[in-house]
Amino acid sequence: MKFGIEFVPNMKYYELEYYVKLAEDNKFDFVWITDHYNNRNVYSMLTILALKTNTIKLGPGVTNPYHISPAVTASAIATINEISNGRAVLGIGAGDKVTFERIGIDWVKPLKRMREAVEIIRALHAGKPVKYDGEIFKFNGARMDFKAGSIPIYIGAQGPKMLQLAAELGDGVLINASHPKDFEVAKENIDAGLSKAGKSRDAFDTVAYASMSVDKDRDKARNAAKIVVAFIVAGSPEVIFERHGIAAEDVQKVRDALNAAFTKGDWPGVSKAVTDEMIDTFSISGTPDDVIERINELSKAGVTQVVAGSPIGPDKKKSIGLIGKEIIPK
Numbered sequence: 600m601k602f603g604i605e606f607v608p609n610m611k612y613y614e615l616e617y618y619v620k621l622a623e624d625n626k627f628d629f630v631w632i633t634d635h636y637n638n639r640n641v642y643s644m645l646t647i648l649a650l651k652t653n654t655i656k657l658g659p660g661v662t663n664p665y666h667i668s669p670a671v672t673a674s675a676i677a678t679i680n681e682i683s684n685g686r687a688v689l690g691i692g693a694g695d696k697v698t699f700e701r702i703g704i705d706w707v708k709p710l711k712r713m714r715e716a717v718e719i720i721r722a723l724h725a726g727k728p729v730k731y732d733g734e735i736f737k738f739n740g741a742r743m744d745f746k747a748g749s750i751p752i753y754i755g756a757q758g759p760k761m762l763q764l765a766a767e768l769g770d771g772v773l774i775n776a777s778h779p780k781d782f783e784v785a786k787e788n789i790d791a792g793l794s795k796a797g798k799s800r801d802a803f804d805t806v807a808y809a810s811m812s813v814d815k816d817r818d819k820a821r822n823a824a825k826i827v828v829a830f831i832v833a834g835s836p837e838v839i840f841e842r843h844g845i846a847a848e849d850v851q852k853v854r855d856a857l858n859a860a861f862t863k864g865d866w867p868g869v870s871k872a873v874t875d876e877m878i879d880t881f882s883i884s885g886t887p888d889d890v891i892e893r894i895n896e897l898s899k900a901g902v903t904q905v906v907a908g909s910p911i912g913p914d915k916k917k918s919i920g921l922i923g924k925e926i927i928p929k
């Protein structure tokens with residue numbers, strides 16, 4: 600099992616540098632930096648990380664093919680690859696509807712745009728002049744003037760068609776999920792995409808991009824996960840609640856509590872509305888032994904990398920050390 604860690608660049612560069620170096624010292628294999636316009640720029644932050652680390656693989660988790668051209672993405676990640684001496688990975692997904700609305704981007708044809716962007720980035724990284732007559736992107740002999748090196752491309756996906764696309768075109772898929780049931784359901788679409796491209800599963804990285812919260816004290820760990828879980832619940836489609844048997848009225852309570860928190864600042868109300876089954880479904884939370892048990896279940900469901908996503912734990916520094924000492928070696 601490989602281990603990754605996710606950070607949102609909503610902190611100063613030196614704080615992020617501190618946590619990523621701590622993760623590298625604790626033998627994490629990957630660090631994924633989220634990409635939303637309102638946070639610090641993902642490539643600026645990755646540049647610092649590329650200079651200040653030595654072994655951990657690093658990349659956006661995930662960027663998107665809307666707010667910059669695939670040519671700029673290809674060049675940006677190739678630059679990180681050069682600075683990091685070959686450790687860059689590109690995580691790319693369809694992007695986030697809510698943030699796009701705020702910057703006037705129409706979220707249309709995400710599948711088509713993702714396919715075209717990934718094909719163009721691969722072609723540019725191959726170093727040849729790129730002629731591409733797509734429905735969305737038209738390239739007329741674009742060529743990079745420096746060697747990109749080989750950069751794995753991971754696709755963020757949840758929906759069936761995007762999962763198939765990820766398996767067909769990608770070196771890995773980043774699935775925002777923490778429960779083995781979600782990976783059992785995803786398997787059929789991943790296999791369909793792999794067979795369409797004539798690829799085998801062994802070289803493909805199926806990543807559980809999970810919300811994680813680890814502490815020696817189980818209750819502390821689970822309480823720390825509640826706010827993140829509430830946001831995941833609020834943004835999840837009905838099909839997920841049906842799959843996990845989560846009652847519609849419980850979901851509504853979380854959505855109402857989040858509204859109240861935004862309007863009146865009642866954040867304790869959000870934690871109260873999050874149920875135990877929501878924590879178990881949408882996060883990997885508890886003691887190191889609880890987390891190991893879930894990781895073993897995920898492995899049986901075909902997961903090959905687990906990413907420790909927000910909040911990581913009640914005390915980020917302590918939790919990264921706990922994962923490094925009591926989970927990764929097992």
Ligand SMILES: C[C@H](OP(=O)(O)OC[C@@H](O)[C@@H](O)[C@@H](O)Cn1c2nc(=O)[nH]c(=O)c-2cc2ccc(O)cc21)C(=O)N[C@@H](CCC(=O)N[C@@H](CCC(=O)O)C(=O)O)C(=O)O
Pocket residue numbers: 632633634635660661662663691692693694695696706707708709710711755756757758759760761762773774775808
């Ligand atoms: C587009 C969407 O795909 P999805 O698989 O649900 O992808 C949703 C997310 O993966 C995508 O929004 C990501 O960018 C979200 N995301 C992040 N998004 C961000 O913006 N920033 C991040 O940092 C980020 C991190 C992240 C990490 C892991 C991860 O899995 C996702 C992450 C979907 O609806 N897919 C459907 C298909 C929809 C469809 O058919 N669309 C048609 C027509 C639609 C139209 O244009 O009306 C088409 O595309 O042509 C499906 O897969 O079946």
